[in-house]
Amino acid sequence: MTTEAIYAKLLPIIQGYLPEDVDTSQVHPDSDLTRELNINSAHLVDIVLDVEDTFDVEFANEDMENLRTMNDAIAIIHKKIN
Amino acid sequence: MRKRVVITGLGVVSPNGVGVPAFTEALKNGTSGVKHYPELEALNFSCQLGGIPPLSEEKIAAYFSSLQLKNFQSSGICYGVIAGMDALQDAGLDIAGKTDGALTQFGIVFGTGTSGVEKFREAIYKLDDGLVRRLGSTTVAQTMASGVSAYLGGMIGAGNIVTTNSSACATGTEAILMGYERIAAGKATQMLCGSTCDHGPYVWGGFDAMKVTTYKHNHEPHRASRPMSASASGFVPGSGAGAFLLESLDSARERGATIYAEVLGGAVNSGGQRLEGSMTAPNSEAVQQCIEMALCDAGVTGADIDYINGHLTATVKDPVEIENWCAALKRSGTDFPYINSLKSMVGHCLAASGAVESVAAVLQLYHNFIAPNLNCEDLHPEITRRIDTECIPQQYLETPLKTIVKASFGFGDVNACVIFRKN
Secondary structure, three states, X not given: OOHHHHHHHHHHHHHOOOOOOOOHHHOXXXXXXXXXXXXXXXXXXXXXXXXXXXXXXXXOHHHHHOOOEHHHHHHHHHHHHO | OOOOEEEEEEEEEEOOEEOHHHHHHHHXXXXXXXXXXXXXXXXXXXXXXXXXXXXOHHHHHOOOOOOOOOOOOOHHHHHHHHHHHHHHHHOOOOOOOOOOOOEOXXXXXXXXXXXXXXXXXXXXXXXHOOOHHHOOOOHHHHHOOOHHHHHHHHHHOEOOOEEOOOEOEOHHHHHHHHHHHHHHOOOOOEEEEEEEEOOOHHXXXXXXXXXXXXXXXXOOHHHOOOOOEOOOOOEOEOOEEEEEEEEEHHHHHHHOOOOOEEEEEEEEEEOOOOOOOOOOOOOHHHHHHHHHHHHHHHOOOHHHOOEEEOOOOOOOOHHHXXXXXXXXXXXXXXOOOEEEOOHHHHOEOHXXXXXXXXXXXXXXXXXXXEOOOOOOOOEOHHHXXXXXXXXXXXXXXXXXXXXXXXXXXXXXXXXXXXXXXXX
C-alpha cells in the first residue's frame, strides 16, 4: 500500500477525533496530534483501535509510544503491512 | 443561619414523557410508560415488562457530540445528561465558556445505582477473550459510578463539588437533600441534583431473580404496576432520570428566576437492618423517624402536609408504608393528606425513582393538581382500613397545594424524606 493510500484511509479516522473548534483543514501529515490538533490524549488509544480495524494490523505498546503525528502512524502501518 | 434554597429548574427523562412539558401532560392524563419487551421474554424473565424512556437518536444527538456517542453504551449517563442539561436550561443558566474557568459556585450531586452495564458487559467479554487492549478510552468513564456527574460536570464547567451518591432507591431524594444542605450551609450557590438509572435486563435481572417484580401482567402492561392495590403482585422495573437545579433564594431573586418551590428541609437515615429491617425491607421505626425528622427540619408539622408522593412500589409493603405515614404525620381516615405513586404509570425507576418522582411531586405542587393513581380500583383493605379512599385519587384532581412531602426507601434499609413548599 502506498503512503498516499494509507494517508487517504487514515485522514477520516483522525478527523473523527478533532475537537469541535479545530478545522479539518488544519490537519497535515506532520501535525502533532495532541499538541497541535488538540486531540484528547486519551483518544489516541481509540485512534489506534480504528487504525487496527481499518488496516488489519496490531499496535504494540512500543508503537503507541512512538505515535505523535500522522506520519508516525503511516510509518508504523507501513512496517506492519509490508 | 442557613440559607433558604429554592428550585429554579427541572429536567426529566421518564418512561411516560421526556422533558417537563411532555411529562406534565402524561402526569395529568395518567399515561402509562410500561411496555412489554420481547427481549426480556426471550431471556426467560418472569416479568417481561419495563419502563424505558422514549428517546430518538436525534434527541440524543442534541446533547452529545458524535465523538461522545462513539462506542457509547451507557443509557443511565444518557438519561442523566439530558435531564441535567434540561434543568440547567430551564433555570436560564449558562455553561462556563470554553476559555473561562470553572463555575466555582456551581456543584453537582447526581446519583446512580450502577453505570453503563451494557458497556461493562461488552468490556468483560473482550477482556475474557484476552483483548483488554481493545476496551477503548471511555470504558472507565462510562462504567464508573460517578460517570454521570463527570459527564455533566464537563459539559457545564462545574467548579464546586461534583459527585455521585448511591443509596439504592433512595438515591434521587438523597441527592436533592445533599445539594440542599450544601447551599443552605453557604458552600455553593447552585447545585444540579438528581439521579439516573440504566435500563435493561442486566440491571433488572437481579430483581427478577428475587421475585420482587410481577409476573402476572405480561399480557397487559398498562395494568401491571399496581401500587396500593389488593392485587399488587410486585413492581415493574423502570429507568430514566430526574434533575433539579437548586439555588439559594438570594441568587434566584437576584436573577429574577422562576421559582417552582422551596426545599424547606428534609432528613436521611437508616434503619440499620435491625428490628424488621433487613437488606431488602425497611425498619418501620426508622421510616417514621425519618419522616418526623424531615418535618422538624422543615419547621412544619404533619398537619401542614397537603400531599404525599409515596414510595409505594406495588409490593406487600405498601400497606406498611401507609401505616408509617399515618404514624409519622399523626393523621388517618378522612384527615389523611392526598397520596399517590408515580410508579403506577412508569414502574419503579430504581436509583432514578427518587428524582423522577420528586420532579412529579414538584410539578403537581407548582400546577396545583394530584395525578391519578392507576390500577388501584381494588384498594388494599389494610390501606382503606387506615385512610379514606378519597385520599387516593384515581382521576386527575385540581386542588390547591402548599406543602408536600416526598419519601424514598432503599435496599440497605436507607430512607430519605424531603419537604417542598410553594414559594
